[in-house]
Amino acid sequence: MTAFEPITFMKFKLLPVLWLLFVCYHNSAAGANVHQRSTYRREKGPLQGNLILSNGNVHTMSEGEEVASVIAIKDGVIVYVGESETEATKNFDSAPAIVDLQGHIAIPGLIDCHNHIVLLGNRPGYHTPLENAYSIADVQSTYQARADGIPSGSFITTIGGFHPNHFKERRLPTLEELDEAVPNSPVFVSYSFAGPATTNSLGKAFFESLADPPLIGANGSISSGVNNGKALLGLRKQLTFEDRKRGVRDAMEYAVSVGVTTHLDQGGFPATGTPSDGAAHEDLYSIHLPWLSVYDDEAGIIRLRINFLHMDDSLEAPTVQQRLLNTFKLFGNDMGGGSSTRQLGAWRRLAGVLKCTR
Numbered sequence: 001m002t003a004f005e006p007i008t009f010m011k012f013k014l015l016p017v018l019w020l021l022f023v024c025y026h027n028s029a030a031g032a033n034v035h036q037r038s039t040y041r042r043e044k045g046p047l048q049g050n051l052i053l054s055n056g057n058v059h060t061m062s063e064g065e066e067v068a069s070v071i072a073i074k075d076g077v078i079v080y081v082g083e084s085e086t087e088a089t090k091n092f093d094s095a096p097a098i099v100d101l102q103g104h105i106a107i108p109g110l111i112d113c114h115n116h117i118v119l120l121g122n123r124p125g126y127h128t129p130l131e132n133a134y135s136i137a138d139v140q141s142t143y144q145a146r147a148d149g150i151p152s153g154s155f156i157t158t159i160g161g162f163h164p165n166h167f168k169e170r171r172l173p174t175l176e177e178l179d180e181a182v183p184n185s186p187v188f189v190s191y192s193f194a195g196p197a198t199t200n201s202l203g204k205a206f207f208e209s210l211a212d213p214p215l216i217g218a219n220g221s222i223s224s225g226v227n228n229g230k231a232l233l234g235l236r237k238q239l240t241f242e243d244r245k246r247g248v249r250d251a252m253e254y255a256v257s258v259g260v261t262t263h264l265d266q267g268g269f270p271a272t273g274t275p276s277d278g279a280a281h282e283d284l285y286s287i288h289l290p291w292l293s294v295y296d297d298e299a300g301i302i303r304l305r306i307n308f309l310h311m312d313d314s315l316e317a318p319t320v321q322q323r324l325l326n327t328f329k330l331f332g333n334d335m336g337g338g339s340s341t342r343q344l345g346a347w348r349r350l351a352g353v354l355k356c357t358r
């Protein structure tokens with residue numbers, strides 16, 4: 001028996017899954033009794049028409065790293081990069097819209113082909129990235145700025161996406177330091193998948209009022225594992241669908257603020273609804289719904305491509321089949337924008353990586 005035999009076996013086992021995919025696709029193409037797919041077509045979006053960006057620093061990302069000042073775009077296609085607005089205008093039959101960048105930088109939209117932005121959008125609280133904080137003082141000013149822009153008394157959270165080794169103090173902020181920065185907002189700062197974490201006085205009061213409260217040190221410290229899990233679960237139980245949609249819009253805005261316009265999301269782990277859930281656990285059957293809803297509102301500002309990370313304990317793949325039956329009725333847009341499903345990645349089993357681009 002070679003090491004490859006089980007993989008071949010898995011391939012055959014996945015044939016019914018392939019068939020299911022075909023049926024779902026076929027049904028939706030025929031307009032059968034399935035959830036109506038949303039459509040975000042090129043001709044509807046900003047890719048239509050004639051546009052010149054002038055007087056900018058246009059980073060071309062070419063080998064020589066040239067920076068141009070003018071770029072012309074015709075129906076979503078770049079037709080000119082250079083220094084002359086007059087030359088750029090010659091590419092159009094009708095007058096293009098001209099945007100004066102006033103020296104601002106323009107870069108091509110970046111594609112991140114492995115991230116977990118879907119989880120990010122579902123985070124409890126007003127998630128606040130700390131990836132650009134290099135000290136406790138930076139954390140304090142980041143949180144102060146965040147508190148100014150959100151409803152008073154809302155939970156400020158940072159769940160993953162940073163490490164205290166980034167801070168010159170090489171530790172998490174204390175309860176006093178967080179109180180000093182944002183006395184009127186409860187805070188939960190947790191790193192890695194399951195903490196450790198820290199909180200401030202308002203946060204501590206919230207967590208200690210939970211039915212199953214975590215242990216919290218006098219300095220606000222919450223140890224990794226079950227205590228972090230209890231705090232996180234307490235916050236997640238507060239989440240409404242509207243909160244998740246707001247989180248989705250926040251995640252999108254953060255993404256475009258750093259120039260990442262296309263995201264290939266790689267999923268998460270199935271939630272158990274207990275304190276053993278960490279930052280990367282969520283209800284995999286509903287995690288995409290707030291995202292879909294934001295796209296349905298036509299408020300989507302990034303392109304989302306979704307891979308499904310899934311672990312089935314049985315070779316019959318029953319939960320994978322059910323998940324595909326659920327999900328492929330709900331998702332899928334045209335290539336030009338919005339969200340679409342990409343492929344199924346079976347956890348730990350190479351043979352389960354199944355391409356199903358639409």
Ligand SMILES: *[C@@H]1O[C@H](CO)[C@@H](O)[C@H](O)[C@H]1NC(C)=O
Pocket residue numbers: 171172173174217218219220221
């Ligand atoms: C907070 O207190 C705990 C003990 O309860 C200690 O392990 C931790 O280092 C303290 N954290 C800071 C930032 O001082």
